[in-house]
Amino acid sequence: MTHARLQHQLSAYLDGELTPADADEIRTHLVGCAACRETLSRLQHVKSLLQRLPERPVPEELWATIRPRIGTPATPVPAPLREGVRAVFRRPALALAGAVLIVALVAVPLIRGRIERIRAGEIGADFFVREHALLSSEDPFSDRAYLGLLVGDANLALAGTPREESREER
């Protein structure tokens, strides 16, 4: 497997979802790859944060509310809006679901923003080199084969598949 593909497997590796052979391959790769070790450590951090979240017990009356409804016809036409809102708050399960939805609406953009910021930091240098190399093509005597190499390498990094060093380059 290539570096990029192994990196995509890190989350599954952390969750113990890989076959023993794949897990061994990841372990071997981690010994020599600082970038993957850092990614793994970040994933472990996120996982430990999630594990620290308090568990919310499901209200006992939830199942009692759901059970009689199984197999019954769909609910009739909804009441006017105000009645609907009151009905929601009379049922704790629905209120809980609403609260979860609201939290999700707030939390998801926050988490996404953080992930995008980390990703921007990871690809930032490649992004700058690429854009600079393209701007340098205005230089009258720039070497186009070398510009192609710089732009090409940066393109791969932005696409999530950075060029790996070959043995002869080390």
Added chain:
Amino acid sequence: MSRRGLPTLWLVAALAVPGLGAPARLPIPAVDAVVAAMLGAPALVDYEGTKVLNAVRGDRAETVTALESYKRLGKLRVEYLSPESVSGRLIVDDGASSWQYEPSYHLVIRGPSFVRPPGNAPQARDVLRGSLAAVLGVEEVIGRQTIVVAMEPRAGGASRRYWVDQATGVVLRMEERDATGEVVFTSFFTRISFGLNLPPALFRFHLPAGARIISLFLSGDPVASPQALRRQARFGSVVPASLPYGYRFRDGAISQYGALVTSAATYTDGVRTLTVFQTPSSKMAFPRVGVPVTLESTDAQLLDLGYVRVLIWQWRGITYALVGSSLPGSAFVLLADEINH
């Protein structure tokens, strides 16, 4: 040292290089004529050849071999042969956009063209204004007569030498030395054939069946002034109070990749480009690349890719990146301190 004394000293030193004092077999043209020929070559002739690039990256060197073909006006094809990590990479540039094929990922990346039209007389004047240039002599390269031209930026930093084919103006060999005189980049043809009409089909990209395509056009239209760039950027776009000698603002643009939005201000001395990128730090974690460097007011990271250097730092909620070739690391640090002031 006075600015008038510097060119004289430099010319004396350049002419003292061993091997270049040999008697020329052809009359040596004036440097402005050679520069004009170099700029005009892309309009004159097609070629295909094998090129070797050597670049020093930090403490190691990288050697890359490629087949480079060029067709008037502004069509380019480069096939990389070695090392293993780039072997098989193909870049086809039709002057409007470029296509990169990576066989190991069966991936095609489309982006802006990086081939520009031939230069003109004002550009030749810019080159000579930004650099101290001199013809050093005549040498034979791969069996062809070349004029050897030395150019040293007036702002200081790396100097370059070009071996310019006397018949066509095409650069057959190029060498860049850092301020200490050490060669940091070379590029030379080991074989070249000139023609007047290479087949157009060679410069058309054919999409391999089943390949994944990614489009990377990240920059908006360029603007002509720092003020216009600042208006577009919204998060402010600082202009350095002073620039390295000979540099001036060329253009600016807003670039975007995902959530990463940057303003890019480009400065030039007529030969080289210096780009200042600015992006809100809230949108980008600090990139951990290169080696630590200390600025007057904060710390920075310097990434040395040989031909290109990148200095990255954060200051008052903005992440800055200074990217350029040929300028020494100390000039980068000075410029960064100017920006922070």
